Amino acid sequence: LFGVYRWRRSELDGVLDGIVYATMVGLGFAMTENIQYYGRAALDEGRGLTVVFILRGTLAPFSHPLFTSLTGIGLGLARQSRNTFVKLLTPVLGLATAISLHSIWNGSIVIFGGAGFIVTYLLIMVPAFAIILIIVFLALRREGRIVREFLASDLQQGVFTHDEYNRLSSIRGRMGAN
Secondary structure, X not given: OHHHHHHOHXXXXXXXXXXXXXXXXXXXXXXXXXXXXXXXXXXXXXXXXXXXXXXXXXXXXXXXXXXXXXXXXXXXXXXXXOOHHHHHHHHHHHHHHHHHHHHHHHHHHHHHHHHHHHHHHHHHHHHHHHHHHHHHHHHHHHHHHHHHHHHHHHHHOOOOOHHHHHHHOOHHHXXXXX
């Protein structure tokens, strides 16, 4: 993710791109880690395989993408900012937040057992996931405002109809929904 930011900066335009790229990195890591966990459980004569599958495959599949998306948000904010302080701080803050949330996630079951895991899941992970969805929504709205601003002259020149312009400037329109 930091490599994309460093060497392919033109591919990462803002928060939304940061979340998308980070989520893909997180999904790839989670898939690799899940194979390792499933394999260990299977080699142990299948003991615990069902529990591992339920925990990793149904309750926690979004955890690594969620953690990594925090870093993506930091990189996206840095990319869309002109402020040097923001450019330096937000990637570090995003990574630190991702590491902290991952530590809380792992520590919840190690320190507090199954009950701690469930409490952490409900009180921290679910709200964090909802916050990421809100950030995605806000980033899509911001993108719509930028599109609206940059296409205004094309609308005035007759390149677009008002309907096309409004669709390109709205979340639903850009997603192809009518």
